[in-house]
Amino acid sequence: MAIQPDSAPSELAVAEALKALGPPGLLTGCRRIRGGDEQFLLPAERDSMATRDRKARAASGAGRRIVHELLRRLRCEDVAVLRGPLGSPMWPPGIVGSIAHDEELAVAAVAMRSPSVRSVGVDVEPMLPLPPDLRAVVITSHDRLGNLDQGIGGRLLFAAKEAVYKASFPLDGRMLEFDDISVDLKSGEAATSSGRRLLVRCTARPRILALAYTP
Incomplete structure (x- = not known):
């Protein structure tokens, strides 16, 4: 709730x-x-x-x-x-x-x-396209934006990776860069370079929100 x-x-x-x-x-x-x-x-x-x-x-x-x-x-x-x-x-x-x-x-x-939520990460971002200079850092060849453009899709991906980092750090104790995290926004799945797999849920309305957790 x-x-x-x-x-x-x-x-x-x-x-x-x-x-x-x-x-x-x-x-x-x-x-x-x-x-x-x-x-x-x-x-x-x-x-x-x-x-x-x-x-x-x-x-x-x-x-x-x-x-x-x-x-x-x-x-x-x-x-x-x-x-x-x-x-x-x-x-x-x-x-x-x-x-x-x-x-x-x-x-x-x-x-x-609990076994269904062992760790959680959350992020909130303004409903604005991700600037082109950040897209080059955030979006990698392993990421999947689905049908989203790289502006808003990039911002969603940025939020998702922030949430994934916050959820994975308490479990692995590893500092992660953006290219250490791959996210499929369509399937709602993410993985880190250490092999950690997480679920990711995002929305762009009424604010860009991302929630990541380990089942």
Whole structure:
């Protein structure tokens, strides 16, 4: 299920779209980033983040606000989700999750670790074509865009690879480049250079969203 956004219809639309991508048992949510959202960072979370940039902290606070609510639904009360040494969130034992944001929206996905969801990654991107200079880096000969053009299809692929990296890193501990990940957007399957295979679910409406998980 997805948590209820505060007020804006765009939050609700994105939250519902993200919910539809996930497998049973995955909790998701969305929040529009607001000035002052850094107040939702718990003291330990705030201390684990090196940046002093207010905008970056507001985005992190918006993401943590979603996460705190989702964790409460899993009976994890007042748990600080620290930023790890390599930037990824540090989840409580038995919990898998992922947080992402673009310039306007923060999203998160959380679940109890199970045979059907052993790890998860999420990404959100604006509904804009991927710039040509990035396409050359992101799109490889092993990727399959289906009927999508390289503009929006490239942006979807970018989001999918970000989500795959976030889902694979807790399991393999490997830093991956874009060419270490191959994605078939039509079949919804992805693979990493280490042999990890994942499922990927994407949508371009109302926002570009990608969710990757290991069954």
